Each structure stands twice: as C-alpha cells, then as structure tokens.
Amino acid sequence: STPIKSSAASDVYKRQIMQTKMREEFAKIFGEGREPEFYFAPGRVNLIGEHTDYNGGHVFPCALSIGTYALARKNDCGKMRFYSLNFTRFGMLAVEGPANEFTNVPADNWCNYPKGVMWAYTQKGYTIDSGLDILYYGNIPNGSGLSSSASIEVATAVILNDQFGFDVDMVEVSKICQFSENKFNGVNCGIMDQFAIAMGKAGHAIFLDTADLSYTYAPLELTGAKIVIACSNKKRGLADSKYNERRNQCETALAQLQAVKPINSLGELTEEEFDAIADTITDPVNRKRAKHAVYENQRTIRAVEALKNNDIALFGKLMNESHVSLRDDYEVTGIELDTLAETAWEQPGVIGSRMTGAGFGGCTVSIVEDDKIDAFIENVGNVYKDKIGYAADFYVVTVGDGAHKM
Ligand code: GLA
Secondary structure, three states: OOEEEHHHHHHHHHHHHHHHHHHHHHHHHHHOOOOEEEEEEEEEEOOOOOOOOOOOOOEEEEEEEEEEEEEEEEOOEEEEEEEEOOOHOOOOOEEEOOHHHOOHHHHHHHHHHHHHHHHHHHHHOOOOOOEEEEEEEEEEOOOOOOOHHHHHHHHHHHHHHHHOOOOOOOOHHHHHHHHHHHOOOOOOOOOOHHHHHHHHHOEEEEEEOOOOEEEEEHHHHOEEEEEEEEEOOOOOOOOHHHHHHHHHHHHHHHHHHHHOOOOOOHOOOHHHHHHHHHHHHOOOHHHHHHHHHHHHHHHHHHHHHHHHHHOOOHHHHHHHHHHHHHHHHHOHHHHHHHHHHHHHHOOOOOEEEEEEEOOOOOOEEEEEEEEEHHHHHHHHHHHHHHHHHOOOOOEEOOOOOOOOOO
C-alpha cells in the first residue's frame, strides 16, 4: 500500500483538475445549460471519545481535507437527479417529487443519503419547490469509517440551503442530517459525524459536549508529529445492526441506573459515581458497555485538558486506553483494528493509537512523530498484511474546514 502524501500546491492543482473534470461530466450527464455551483463537505476522524455521543458524553473529532465534492443546479423537470462518479455503475437516478414523500428504497443504494436529507428538510418545515441535478465525487475511501455517508448528507444540506435560500445554520444542518440518518436510513447514530463535518475548522479539533451541543475549537499543535490514519479495508458487514445493538445496551443500562440515581445520561457520571452503583446493572455485558461510555467520556475530557497543557504524551496514553476499553468492554474492535493499534503501540515514535469511528472494521488513528512516519507505515503495513492476508491503506491527515460552498 502506498502512503498518500501531498503538498498544498499539488492539492490545489489536483482540485482544479478534478473541478474541470466534474464540470465536463456534469454537462455530459445532465446536459448543457446554466453553470452549476460547487460545494464541498469533508470526512471526519475522531481523535478520542468513541461511542459517547449517544450517551450524553464528549467527543473530539476533526474534519479532513478529503471529502465529497458536489456540483448542483436547479432543473426544469421537477425531479431530483443524482449521479456519483464513485458509483457510475448505478447510472443516473431520477426521483419523482415531492420530497416529503421520498422513501428509502434499497435499490437506490447511495442515493438514499441525499434523498433522506431532502426528506428531512421537508419534515422540518422547509419547502423544496424545484428539482435539482447533483453530481457527487468523493475521495474518502468508501466504508472506511471516515464518514463518507455523513459527508454526502452534509454536502446535500449545504446545496439545499444555497439553492433554495434556506436560512439554516450549520449546527441545525448537522441535526437535520442526523435526523435523516436515524429516520430515513435506519442507523441510530449520534451527532458527532454530522457535527464535525458541518462545523470543522482547519488546524483544529472540536471538543463537543453532546449533552447540550456546546463546543470549543482546540488547536491541533502536535509539534513534530502528525495524525496518521490506517484503514483496515475490512468489509463492514453487519456494522449497522451491531451499532444499534450497542446503543440499546447503553439505554438498558441507563434505565437501571436511573432507578437509583437521577441522571439523564451516562455522560453525567464520573468513574467513581459509576463504580458505586454499577451493580444495579443486572446484565454483565450491559455493565461493561456502560462502563466504557462513562470512562471514555472522562478520558476525553482529560485528553483535551492534556492537549491544552501541551502534554501530548498523556494525550497519546489516553488514546491507547480508549482502544483497550473499546476492545475489552465495548467489544467493537476485532482482529483487524486490534492488529493495527497493537502493532502501532510497538513502533518507535508512536505517541498514541486507537480505533476511530463506530468500529467493526474501519480505521485506526495514530499520532506519529514526523521522522518515524515512513517506518511506521512500512512496519505496521507489513505486520497487518502478514496476519490479516490483505493490505491496509495509510493516510497522513490534513485537518480541513467544515462543509461550504466553494
Ligand atoms: C459512528 C456514529 C457516531 C458515533 C461513532 C462512535 O461514527 O455515526 O455518531 O457514535 O460511530 O463514536
């Protein structure tokens, strides 16, 4: 596997070529006419705070410079017409309106994400009174756990706001997109992905309290080190149903705790408070799940404090502890992610490494000293391929801005 490295100059160049190519494709697919407009929504990576966002806890994600590009313009046929350069085999999908009657049709595949956002806007009272032609192109590896689907959702929301003049701020955008994923796509996800993608800021991570959506931007000054993503390339088969199952387990545990303590979420408890009443949770599996949610939230608060104090070593140590908790208590890692993280821990120059996102496949995120990155990629890559049988992909991360019109 080849590490993807790029300079700012080559990135700009690549983006220009891509934009020109997208305009040509747009004209070929939807016909000549008024110039369509350009939009972008990033992917995201979470540094720490995993499976806390539906437990009223904290998360610490950042937006990536890779993401979803989209070209859009209103049409006169009244239909929503979608095309993705990543899924050319599906061709162009034309959906007859009105958007408030859209339903999730499995055959529509990836289009259920933009359709869902349009439907969600109508549920929130917005009127979509024209068809749109939208061409998407994404450079987030698909199904990698870097939120390619939330990126498509938020890109679609930015298009709707701009094309129809909706006055919806970006926090509301993230809520509408989460609503669409929950109600239209059937995944009971929290707010983290959509929030990070809508609200990201170059060079910063977002410290978000999911209990009340208060947030601060923390500069990512990793002096002499970079964020490296390792993508396991594991197919994420039953991830959605296992995700929903974890969420239900946390809810069951919370309900039992509420019988002895007046709390609204697991995120309200310190480790000590949890330990004192943990026995109330009758099922040992649910008890472990809740323990992770409580401990991970406290770990996240501590990690952000460490970063503020320039204590990168402590930040890294907390990342490693997060992985152990996700492996042993939350049980969402699996041999692929464990191999990536545990091999990373043994490499020189690795400050911390953990799985990121929902788990069950997907990626790890590591902080690696600059001059050790090449060796890191080679060594972890080799061990992974030997043990798992196929290669992982590595990306050195640039932290970019949230979704916007270009
Ligand atoms: C997925 C969900 C998020 C969050 C993470 C786990 O990415 O979409 O809401 O729950 O998993 O932290």
